[in-house]
Amino acid sequence: MSQQKPSKSAASAAPATDAAPKTIEEMSAADYYFDSYSHFGIHEEMLKDEVRTMSYRNAILHNKHLFKNKVVLDVGCGTGILSMFASQAGAKLVIGVDMSNIIHTARQIVKDNGFEGKIVLLQGKMEEVVLPVDKVDIIISEWMGYFLLYESMLDTVLYARDKYLVPNGLIFPDRTTIHIAGLEDSEYKEDKINYWDNVYGFNYSTIKQKALREPLVDTVDPKAEITNHATIMDIDLYKVTVEDLAFKGNFSLSVRRDDYLNGFVCWFDTWFNGSHKPVYFSTGAHHKYTHWKQTVFYTKEDQAVRTGDAIQGTVTCKPNAKNRRDLDIDFDWKLTRGDKTIYSEGQSYHMC
Structure with a gap:
């Protein structure tokens, strides 16, 4: 798992001055x-x-x-x-x-x-x-x-x-989209999340709950995706407003094989359409590596799924109230087989 660090080419900031550098205590x-x-x-x-x-x-x-x-x-x-x-x-x-x-x-x-x-x-x-x-x-x-x-x-x-x-x-670019798919990632989840159940004989489950709330940025094996994908956000840079960036996106996924669902993976695609020769790239697992990798959201519980099962839900995302560069993300979803709901879950994540 790679450590998260700033991923954009740069950022806007306060005007430069000749003042002395801030101390650690003074830095926001x-x-x-x-x-x-x-x-x-x-x-x-x-x-x-x-x-x-x-x-x-x-x-x-x-x-x-x-x-x-x-x-x-x-x-x-x-x-x-x-x-x-x-x-x-x-x-x-x-x-x-x-x-x-x-x-x-x-x-x-x-x-x-x-x-x-x-x-x-x-x-x-x-x-x-x-x-x-x-x-x-x-x-x-x-x-x-x-x-x-x-x-x-x-x-x-x-x-x-x-x-x-x-x-x-x-x-x-002038258009970006966010996508989601269901994920089977038992081995990595065991190492990153369930590890905290027993640390040298001690109960560290309080850290487990914190770890579960933090999305992981890493490369995902395309074979780990067990569903189709859905689009949960579509941004037109000519029309979108700042208020639109706090969004709620619905998704409906179909399970492609008998397996276990223990998380969701998200990525984004980018378009440069304002030209005679449009350019496109994706940060998804099925495409060439980018430094953005993919973002994984592990579920509270692992669920056995069968081919044809439906996973439906919503993703709600908004800037964190204390630090707008962080994100508060909520997942609410249910697993259905035929007309019967087998399992439902809600989980909040904090991306910081």
Whole structure:
């Protein structure tokens, strides 16, 4: 199981100042989040994710006619890779905004690659920085997190859309969806969850309950999926509002083989449709690896299932009240065989 860490290319943040660095005691959750993007390892992982990076590259460079002589805003520009793609595609001006101190390195990268004067990088919070233009023609951003919405950077992109995007402007990417399937993962669940029942002869079940509430981010064997999949969230970046990001999605799954159900797996797909050459990628188990992996939600109880059984339920997701970058996720579902409900369960999860 890989340790969770920030998964987006960067994030918006408070304006840079010359004040002394904060002590550990002074740092807030947001400070820790943004400070994490100052470290090169996170950016290395994302840049080496070829599915992610090549999808953006292809979406931009295969549609140069859309970028030629345009003003482009890169929300959460990180090391500046997307900004440089946009400039390569012929953009008149690219404005990158990021909070993290990685932006100082990004400015040097931009200079070293001959884009100085074509790309302007601003350190600060998207809601507070002053852009050198009133409007932009295109917004690009790699805002996606685990389970798509973990870390909640999309609201910053929506702010930029509403304030800066010209009418009929473009957003890259412009559509994302979240999917769910039933999972048989007994061996891993035994190691990660049931382990706490007996730790060297001691009862650690109080940790088991906490572990059960924390979704796991890891790669899932495609063969572990025992149902079809369903879509629980569909986001149109041109229409979605911040309020829509607290959602309730229904699902109906059909069991494909006799086995055990001990969890659900979720992933997201991403589209760049605003072009003559659309680009798509998936973070699902049946597709090439991405650093987002998949997100697993283990059930309280394991249930024996048969081919044709139906699993129906809802997933409710909203930002955590104390830290909006965390997610509170509720699953309510039932297992039916024919006309009879065999089992039902409700479980709350906290993604932090």
